[in-house]
Amino acid sequence: MMAMVGKILYWKGCMSRLKMKSIADSTEALLGLLGVDYDTLGGEEGCCGSVLLRTGQYDAARSLAILNADRISSLGYSELVTSCPGCFKTMSSEYPMIIGRAPFRVMHISQFLYGRRAAMEGCLHPIRARVVYHDPCHLGRHMGVYDEPRALIRMVPGADLVEFKYNRSKALCCGAGGGVRSAFPEIAVEVARGITGAPLREAGASIIITSCPFCNYNLKEAGGAEVIDLPEFLLRSWRGS
Amino acid sequence: MNDEPRDPKSKEFSEWMGDQRRRLGIDRAVAAYTAAKEAALKRLPEMEEMRKEVRRIKEESISRMGELARQAMDSIADVKGTPYLAGDAAEARRIFCSIVGTGKLVVKSKSLTSEEIHLNGALEAAGNDVYETDLGEFIIQLRKEKPTHIINPSVHVPREEVAQTFSKLLGREVSSDIPSLVGVAREFLRDKFCKADVGITGANVVSAKTGTLFIIENEGNARFVSNAPPVHIAITGIEKVVPTLSDAFKVVQTLPPYATGVLISAYVSLVTGPSKTADIEKTIVYGAHGPKELHVVLLDNGRSEMAKDPILREALYCLRCGGCLYECPVYRIVGGSFGDNYFGGIGMVWSAFTRGDEAVAVAIDACTKCGRCKEVCPLEIDVPKMVERLKGKLVRKGHLSRKHAEIRENIERKGNPFGQSERRQ
Numbered sequence: 001m002m003a004m005v006g007k008i009l010y011w012k013g014c015m016s017r018l019k020m021k022s023i024a025d026s027t028e029a030l031l032g033l034l035g036v037d038y039d040t041l042g043g044e045e046g047c048c049g050s051v052l053l054r055t056g057q058y059d060a061a062r063s064l065a066i067l068n069a070d071r072i073s074s075l076g077y078s079e080l081v082t083s084c085p086g087c088f089k090t091m092s093s094e095y096p097m098i099i100g101r102a103p104f105r106v107m108h109i110s111q112f113l114y115g116r117r118a119a120m121e122g123c124l125h126p127i128r129a130r131v132v133y134h135d136p137c138h139l140g141r142h143m144g145v146y147d148e149p150r151a152l153i154r155m156v157p158g159a160d161l162v163e164f165k166y167n168r169s170k171a172l173c174c175g176a177g178g179g180v181r182s183a184f185p186e187i188a189v190e191v192a193r194g195i196t197g198a199p200l201r202e203a204g205a206s207i208i209i210t211s212c213p214f215c216n217y218n219l220k221e222a223g224g225a226e227v228i229d230l231p232e233f234l235l236r237s238w239r240g241s
Numbered sequence: 242m243n244d245e246p247r248d249p250k251s252k253e254f255s256e257w258m259g260d261q262r263r264r265l266g267i268d269r270a271v272a273a274y275t276a277a278k279e280a281a282l283k284r285l286p287e288m289e290e291m292r293k294e295v296r297r298i299k300e301e302s303i304s305r306m307g308e309l310a311r312q313a314m315d316s317i318a319d320v321k322g323t324p325y326l327a328g329d330a331a332e333a334r335r336i337f338c339s340i341v342g343t344g345k346l347v348v349k350s351k352s353l354t355s356e357e358i359h360l361n362g363a364l365e366a367a368g369n370d371v372y373e374t375d376l377g378e379f380i381i382q383l384r385k386e387k388p389t390h391i392i393n394p395s396v397h398v399p400r401e402e403v404a405q406t407f408s409k410l411l412g413r414e415v416s417s418d419i420p421s422l423v424g425v426a427r428e429f430l431r432d433k434f435c436k437a438d439v440g441i442t443g444a445n446v447v448s449a450k451t452g453t454l455f456i457i458e459n460e461g462n463a464r465f466v467s468n469a470p471p472v473h474i475a476i477t478g479i480e481k482v483v484p485t486l487s488d489a490f491k492v493v494q495t496l497p498p499y500a501t502g503v504l505i506s507a508y509v510s511l512v513t514g515p516s517k518t519a520d521i522e523k524t525i526v527y528g529a530h531g532p533k534e535l536h537v538v539l540l541d542n543g544r545s546e547m548a549k550d551p552i553l554r555e556a557l558y559c560l561r562c563g564g565c566l567y568e569c570p571v572y573r574i575v576g577g578s579f580g581d582n583y584f585g586g587i588g589m590v591w592s593a594f595t596r597g598d599e600a601v602a603v604a605i606d607a608c609t610k611c612g613r614c615k616e617v618c619p620l621e622i623d624v625p626k627m628v629e630r631l632k633g634k635l636v637r638k639g640h641l642s643r644k645h646a647e648i649r650e651n652i653e654r655k656g657n658p659f660g661q662s663e664r665r666q
């Protein structure tokens with residue numbers, strides 16, 4: 001097991017692993033192009049427990065947090081990268097409170113890619129489109145990650161990044177979080193229409209880029225726009241297709 | 242459990258979402274509010290400091306809530322007002338009924354706290370005529386509906402429907418032009434103000450040291466209500482008491498920009514005891530041009546309980562500006578069905594403590610915990626954190642939706658919330 005020290009664990013998150021597979025697939029393809037040495041846990045990954053914390057099932061979440069932290073640490077990983085802002089927030093800011101220590105370093109994929117951006121220079125082909133970035137609540141407002149995704153989008157030649165009127169800490173919620181999508185799916189999608197409706201028209205973009213599988217799913221449900229995950233967008237640019 | 246496919250709450254949510262007329266009312270209000278607030282805050286750069294100061298004042302006040310309430314009562318008694326401490330809603334209603342009696346004409350200005358204790362019903366059952374005089378409340382009262390916003394209770398009723406309601410009241414056709422609608426209310430209520438036996442108001446802030454009630458409003462109705470009738474009864478929560486007059490003034494400056502997007506409301510009435518004069522031989526007589534009697538009911542009704550919880554006590558800092566509601570993505574579409582008297586995320590906490598767990602057990606699952614409310618709150622009250630805390634408490638008491646229980650079972654059995662089998666690679 002010691003051989004794995006220093007190796008990166010790409011933690012897909014349940015949603016990207018099972019429902020929004022193109023997010024995980026394109027992230028893996030991009031990591032491959034960047035020459036990143038990483039592992040995944042495949043079908044053994046499991047759930048981080050975010051949804052349990054959000055729905056008040058604290059005891060179950062606690063057991064899961066302890067289990068996951070032990071499992072990942074005992075496999076020797078000290079650095080974890082995830083596609084899901086929910087996993088990111090839970091594992092980086094809530095696990096330490098639950099288990100009393102930070103078991104490993106957790107990064108959101110946008111932060112990780114930003115750190116490796118030099119390797120993307122010169123590799124990205126133009127995408128001529130007006131795009132808008134949607135700040136996921138768990139990534140932006142809750143964890144303060146606003147700039148890395150935008151900086152990465154700006155690296156793509158031809159992409160004209162515009163902003164929603166309410167962005168960053170004031171960004172509108174997609175409606176999927178907090179267990180609402182499962183409890184009241186019709187509310188979740190109606191909230192998402194509050195983004196894909198007038199705010200999107202005002203921004204004048206044809207593509208919404210986001211960096212959360214829940215936002216992605218829900219904004220797609222609302223319809224009216226192409227929605228794409230950040231690594232998916234970067235991969236498209238890299239491949240020039 | 243409480244999450245059968247069509248539980249009453251889901252039905253209420255769907256009705257709201259599908260009701261284009263109510264959605265239109267809220268959309269118009271949100272647009273007007275956000276524009277006005279942005280403009281007001283631009284003109285008030287000092288508000289950044291002020292709201293931090295108010296946060297400190299509230300932190301101190303809530304840590305001394307019981308003591309400050311007692312001090313306020315002593316101060317009110319010193320100026321010949323009559324203070325009461327009501328432990329719960331039933332006790333508060335009893336106090337009101339014993340002061341008001343029966344067969345009286347009662348006028349009221351807006352008070353969420355009075356709605357919290359279902360005051361109107363109690364006074365009417367005791368044989369009194371009760372008129373809400375805040376325009377929004379008046380509309381709601383005539384329509385026999387429930388308020389849907391803490392600052393603008395009739396935010397969901399478009400002008401055309403107000404006209405219908407008023408036409409019915411007067412028995413003649415009323416134009417739906419907004420100024421004439423306001424004119425109708427003015428005409429109709431003026432007479433009530435002058436003839437009323439009792440006026441009932443809330444209070445936005447109370448200064449403990451002087452026993453002064455601060456009543457903030459725009460319409461001028463609270464001035465009438467608190468001044469014209471011979472008896473004025475005010476009701477407010479014990480969490481509204483702050484140590485001094487200058488503390489109270491800071492709260493007064495912070496509320497209006499966030500509540501309605503104005504620099505200051507048209508009227509702030511300061512009431513310290515009943516009206517009095519000593520103009521004849523320096524002999525003090527109570528009851529000059531204003532009320533002869535002032536009664537102040539300080540309501541606990543779950544607030545002391547709230548203060549005991551290290552996380553949920555933050556809800557007591559709430560100034561009730563209502564700003565977070567207009568900014569809440571869920572409130573924007575389900576409006577008044579998102580809570581019970583108190584709305585939105587902050588309203589979940591307030592409704593649970595003042596109306597019981599049942600009032601929020603299902604609705605709380607509509608909160609996405611997105612945290613926009615915290616971002617726009619003048620006091621940066623951490624609403625999502627409180628909602629999660631409250632949700633945890635509710636779950637421990639058995640209020641867990643079937644969907645969320647299934648998610649847990651799936652995770653435990655299959656390692657993912659969807660219950661998919663994946664351990665085959």
Ligand code: SF4
Nearest residue numbers: 559560562563565618
């Ligand atoms: S929680 Fe904050 S924004 Fe919401 S009503 Fe209270 S003071 Fe206003």
